[in-house]
Amino acid sequence: MKPTPHRLVSSLALAALALATAGGCASKAPSAADRDDGRFIVGYSQSNNAEPYRAQTNLQLKHYLKAHPKIKLLPIADAKQNSATQVSQVQQFIQQRVDVLIVSPTEPAPLTAAVQQACQVRIPVIILDRTVNTDCHTAFIGGDNYEIGKKAGEAAVKELPDGGDVVELRGLLSNQPQIDRNKGFNDAIKANSKIKVIEAREAKWLKEAAVPIMQQWLSRHKKIDLVYAHNDPMALGAYLAARAQNRQGQLKIIGIDGLAIPDGGIRAVQQGQLATTFVYPTGAKEAVDTLAAIQQGKQVGKKQTLGTTQVTKENAKQLYQQYDMSGKAN
Missing domain, CATH: 3.40.50.2300 (Response regulator)
Known part of the structure; x- marks a missing residue:
């Protein structure tokens, strides 16, 4: 019988987790100090770059990272709202032994085992915006x-x-x-x-x-x-x-x-x-602050819940000016 897409994703993720677990928790991705150039490498799997919210998240993340030249963000991986693709992206970043992994999950269940795999090899994981079904991550950043x-x-x-x-x-x-x-x-x-x-x-x-x-x-x-x-x-x-x-x-x-x-x-x-x-904050600034803290060996907040603001005709102009990134992120 041909497996359903959901079962296929789950099977792939669980197989990857089994391989990682077999290697034991002692294995660890190299730290920034292990790299010749001292750079701190970050992999990011984004749910769907075609959504304006997610495109803006990417833009803001790159902007705030300008203040941290030793943190290198690899090309953002676009899952295109496909969980199987995203599981593969996360596994590839783990194989590259990135210093930190950021994931904006398309769906919680299919990504759970892949995030656990990163956790098993001690790669810090920042879950941005959407949750996964495990506490085995370094930080969750998102709105309520x-x-x-x-x-x-x-x-x-x-x-x-x-x-x-x-x-x-x-x-x-x-x-x-x-x-x-x-x-x-x-x-x-x-x-x-x-x-x-x-x-x-x-x-x-x-x-x-x-x-x-x-x-x-x-x-x-x-x-x-x-x-x-x-x-x-x-x-x-x-x-x-x-x-x-x-x-x-x-x-x-x-x-x-x-x-x-x-x-x-x-x-x-x-x-x-x-x-x-x-306003549903992207969490990009908080993600970069968390990356910098991890790079420096500091403790980070496990759950970082972001607030919201209602947009009305009375405050829209002020909020646009406050959140506008058009002149900042280039």
């Missing part, structure tokens, strides 16, 4: 997605004091941020029993996936009062679909990410395309 989802739900309650019909564009269903953002939102809207989620569907974090889904919903429902999208690209996909039917003025749209880029959520709030969004 349940809290952000809850704040989005509270915003929906304010937008719909008399109740209304809501549609929800969800991220990849196996992603923990999607699970938490969904739960937080739905818990918060219980404050108003007249608010009903009438449609919810996976759009995989992608604008191009959100547009046709929203088109279908608009065709099915004469009245949609609010769209809750788990990130800004999906929120903007919903806006484009509504605008094409001249219904953008009939509904409110809430997103998450709040990137300070021309086609990001902060500008969209300024321009009235979104009612509000929430």
Whole structure:
């Protein structure tokens, strides 16, 4: 019987873990001092460079690393939202014996054994943004997605004091941020029993996936009062679909990410395309600070939870200026 993709990923990861364990915990990746040039080598496997949030994370990471010339970031590996690819990337970085590994997991379960493999050979691992199903890592850096989802739900309650019909564009269903953002939102809207989620569907974090889904919903429902999208690209996909039917003025749209880029959520709030969004910090600065601490042999925070800020028309200009990296990261 041909193995399913999930079983294949798990088998690959578990086989790699068995090989690493057979080598024993005594083996260790070389430290910066073991290298001729003294550089501290970092490998980073990114979930999907095509997502604006992740592209911005990469940009910011490179910017903040400029202050640490002895920390060398290898070319960022793009998993393209494929867990099997990402497992292979992590294994390759382990074989290269990098000093530190950064992983932004596509899905938690398939990446767990690969992260444990790095842990077994004593390569420090920074988990950025999305969790894995093991504590065998050096640091987790990311936002509180349940809290952000809850704040989005509270915003929906304010937008719909008399109740209304809501549609929800969800991220990849196996992603923990999607699970938490969904739960937080739905818990918060219980404050108003007249608010009903009438449609919810996976759009995989992608604008191009959100547009046709929203088109279908608009065709099915004469009245949609609010769209809750788990990130800004999906929120903007919903806006484009509504605008094409001249219904953008009939509904409110809430997103998450709040990137300070021309086609990001902060500008969209300024321009009235979104009612509000929430800044979801990339964690790039904290990741670089953690890398520097590891390089210097210092203790680092095991769990570093990042805060959020709601973006409104009143504070959007100031937040854009605060988070804008366009003149800093080149």
